[in-house]
Amino acid sequence: MIPEHTGSRATRIIGALTLAGFAAMLVLALVVSPPDQVQGDAARLIYLHVPVAIAMNIGFGLNAFGSAMWLWKKSRWCDTLAVAAAEIGLVFTALTLLTGMIWGRPTWGVYWTWDARLTSFSLLFLMYLGYLVVRQLPADPEVRNRRAAYVALLSFVDVPIVYFSVSWWRSLHQSATLSLNTTISGSMLFTLFVSIAVFIGCFAWLLLHRFRVAWLEDEVEAKGLDLAISERRAEALVGPRPVEAR
Amino acid sequence: MFHDTVLHDAGVIAGKDLRLEWRSRVTTNQIAPFALLVLILFAFALDPDRGILTRATAGLFWVAVLFSGLLALQRTFAIEAADGNRDGLRLSGLDPAGIFLGKAGAVALELLVLEIVLGAGVALMYGTIFRSWLLLVVTCLVATTGVAAAGSLYGVLAAGLRVRETLLPLLLLPILAPVLLGATRSFEAALAGVPSDGWPWVELLAAFAVIYVAFGVLAFGSLLEEA
Numbered sequence: 194m195i196p197e198h199t200g201s202r203a204t205r206i207i208g209a210l211t212l213a214g215f216a217a218m219l220v221l222a223l224v225v226s227p228p229d230q231v232q233g234d235a236a237r238l239i240y241l242h243v244p245v246a247i248a249m250n251i252g253f254g255l256n257a258f259g260s261a262m263w264l265w266k267k268s269r270w271c272d273t274l275a276v277a278a279a280e281i282g283l284v285f286t287a288l289t290l291l292t293g294m295i296w297g298r299p300t301w302g303v304y305w306t307w308d309a310r311l312t313s314f315s316l317l318f319l320m321y322l323g324y325l326v327v328r329q330l331p332a333d334p335e336v337r338n339r340r341a342a343y344v345a346l347l348s349f350v351d352v353p354i355v356y357f358s359v360s361w362w363r364s365l366h367q368s369a370t371l372s373l374n375t376t377i378s379g380s381m382l383f384t385l386f387v388s389i390a391v392f393i394g395c396f397a398w399l400l401l402h403r404f405r406v407a408w409l410e411d412e413v414e415a416k417g418l419d420l421a422i423s424e425r426r427a428e429a430l431v432g433p434r435p436v437e438a439r
Numbered sequence: 440m441f442h443d444t445v446l447h448d449a450g451v452i453a454g455k456d457l458r459l460e461w462r463s464r465v466t467t468n469q470i471a472p473f474a475l476l477v478l479i480l481f482a483f484a485l486d487p488d489r490g491i492l493t494r495a496t497a498g499l500f501w502v503a504v505l506f507s508g509l510l511a512l513q514r515t516f517a518i519e520a521a522d523g524n525r526d527g528l529r530l531s532g533l534d535p536a537g538i539f540l541g542k543a544g545a546v547a548l549e550l551l552v553l554e555i556v557l558g559a560g561v562a563l564m565y566g567t568i569f570r571s572w573l574l575l576v577v578t579c580l581v582a583t584t585g586v587a588a589a590g591s592l593y594g595v596l597a598a599g600l601r602v603r604e605t606l607l608p609l610l611l612l613p614i615l616a617p618v619l620l621g622a623t624r625s626f627e628a629a630l631a632g633v634p635s636d637g638w639p640w641v642e643l644l645a646a647f648a649v650i651y652v653a654f655g656v657l658a659f660g661s662l663l664e665e666a
Contacts, residue, residue: 312616316616319609326606326609343658344596347592347614347654350614350650
């Protein structure tokens with residue numbers, strides 16, 4: 194049986210909490226937290242930029258996990274998780290790039306600079322775009338999934354390179370915002386944590402829905418094939434169809 | 440014993456590919472001239488009088504290597520596509536790790552020939568003076584190993600597909616970006632800077648090569664099986 198929508202009680206609760214969280218986050222980010230001493234109001238973009246980057250990393254992490262598990266266990270669940278996580282991860286990569294560019298313009302004076310992290314980040318975006326291209330090529334599901342899983346694992350090699358690029362090469366991008374000896378002030382840190390939690394909730398909500406859509410897509414594809422085969426069989430039993438005049 | 444058979448199989452495949460290349464002369468008559476053409480196009484695009492070419496030689500050299508290397512990779516898997524050669528390869532009983540090493544080895548050798556041609560090209564046309572030979576040669580060897588290994592992996596992945604000509608560059612070039620970066624920096628250090636600055640980049644290139652050779656040895660069999 195095919196359900197009418199992909200919602201469930203869990204997704205509705207997560208969705209409602211995320212929406213409420215977004216409202217709280219806006220108040221905290223725009224009103225409660227003070228402007229940065231050096232960067233002024235532009236620093237408020239960090240409440241978007243860092244959470245979407247974290248959500249992106251979770252997405253690509255889940256993608257690598259799902260791909261590796263697919264290769265190991267051959268379970269359809271893992272492959273569906275991998276493709277759903279990669280797609281949402283790619284959206285969050287785009288958002289990270291976009292918020293970073295909007296922040297870069299007032300702070301650095303340019304939207305884009307050929308800095309190690311930005312460059313490796315744009316490569317990451319292109320790699321996962323390539324992954325989705327491979328995943329969508331028409332082929333036998335087994336072949337397609339295996340091919341995509343290898344591309345995913347090969348792309349995931351770049352994720353740590355992006356992360357460490359800031360410390361490996363002298364970089365214009367500021368180093369990691371969160372660390373054990375953080376120097377960020379109380380209400381800003383609190384706002385940042387709230388927005389990270391909200392975006393992880395948003396990510397989870399999107400992932401659940403996308404996962405269910407991907408699952409149903411596979412189901413429809415398999416059903417469609419069965420249907421087509423049974424139709425052809427029925428035709429064969431009736432005998433060849435007369436050739437229609439063109 | 441395992442290593443003996445793998446290396447033997449690698450030798451068989453590399454020998455086959457190189458013999459094919461030698462008889463068809465595609466690398467020498469088409470890909471190498473294409474590489475030189477890329478160098479000449481750079482001279483058109485970047486004003487040769489202002490010294491930009493001299494300063495950018497390292498980067499231009501490696502971009503030319505990557506582009507002409509793509510052609511060599513397309514070719515090495517195109518020869519397996521015709522007449523069901525891929526099935527023949529699979530049924531041959533050769534070790535998949537050996538097939539991978541053989542394919543990558545043949546590509547690496549072709550790339551090294553291309554690099555020599557391109558090196559002569561930049562020396563003559565861009566007026567490059569080579570110093571620190573050891574760093575240059577080691578960089579070439581290590582970077583070429585990485586390019587050939589990663590390229591053979593993606594080559595076999597894309598080989599069975601109708602869209603392979605367009606898919607391979609999209610998948611491969613972002614993966615090879617660290618090689619471009621490392622090899623260019625290392626060449627810059629060897630040509631104009633302090634050679635000791637280049638060695639850390641050679642380490643990055645070596646790490647890249649090790650990762651992709653290991654990945655290829657482990658994964659090639661399962662990628663070759665699908666059609």
